[in-house]
Amino acid sequence: MTTVPEQDWHYSGTSWCSPLGTCLLSCCCPCVLYGRIRHRSKNAGNMVNYSTFNGDCLAFTGVSCLGVPFILSMISRGDMRAKYHLSGSTAKDCLCAFCCLHCDIAQQDKEVTYREAERRPLMTQPVTEAGMEYKPQEQQPQFHQG
Template identity: 30%
Template structure:
């Protein structure tokens, strides 16, 4: 085959797409299609400190998730306490955390079903909590390490400025 001849695929790739009347055809996007989770359920080890914290004390991760999803209306400590009591006394803390997974799905229009939420929290609650927290982090909705709410518009932490200066 000579270097000057092109097969059908090479000609197709070499020529730019043509547009009728000089207008580019609009791509039909389905805006009602559900979004996907940013990370998988089993990607726990992608954030090792979060994985370790959630493994040994899932109530803290859940408290952070609940406070973030409820926009600070629910206390992290109260949610963590309720989750701990439900988990360590009755073994049904996964039901409480499953409700927040559904809230996250609705808030960010994530694809899944309530049945899958139930399975995720019943079979592997710690992985589900890690996935939810990572989703909130990626979407910029998590609380900062100090517990201050992060500014929703530009992701900048609000730091209080001291009003009095120190004197000697």
Template identity: 30%
Template sequence: MEAQHLRGQAEGQWSTGFCDCFSDCKNCCITCWCPCITFGQVAEIVDQGTTTCGTAGALYALISAVTACGCIYSCFYRGKMRAQYNLEGSDCGDCLKHFFCELCALTQQYRELKYRGYDMTLGWAANVQKQQNQGVAMGAPVYQGGMSR
């Protein structure tokens, strides 16, 4: 029997198809006009807050402006995300998807994180706070540092 994950989805499968860009019209439009925003939001969640949305988005925009290949940077985040959530794919496939259809790749990653319970507009810290307030596990374990009595 195949292990099931999230709402009946088979382990390893993406929650939406690669070309389902228009299933979230708002994100599709934002990504079309300013992919650095979507990339920044994805990177912040995938990096669990160690990289901010603004930093990742600005670096993506700079790489895109200088080399016209922001996809080189973003394809590595697809690989990180696949590893975190045990999603199907390969490093070569990640690069090809981002090189030939960057917008579809970014919107699929955005939808996947949204499907997994993240509010992409909040960023990592606010999602962790929301998770703690609701008592819901959202994927990565929450670290509560410091000493307590």
């Protein structure tokens, strides 16, 4: 059985202020950002049929009302680590989500966007290298049969 080696996270947890939209969303409406993360992760990065106020967003809001929004972020982070073979541990997931929820979900949003784009097949025509293009054969003169 082969195991896939763990990779480092492409984005660090301290780079959460860029882009500005993600930063503001993580601070002002973390439930919306959480819903977007889960939708991207479940749908291979496809944002078709995405709704701002989806079930995951509402679940995050409900758990936030109970005062424990970090639980869903911690679970999401663990799911992301498993899916993309990222380094870390359950304890680190808990610490990241509990100590700086806004940084954590901003990091998750950028990471899932990056990883799903990386998995998506190349949608452009491949570039041909020199000597690799098709050249039709020259027509051979036809001989008169008689």
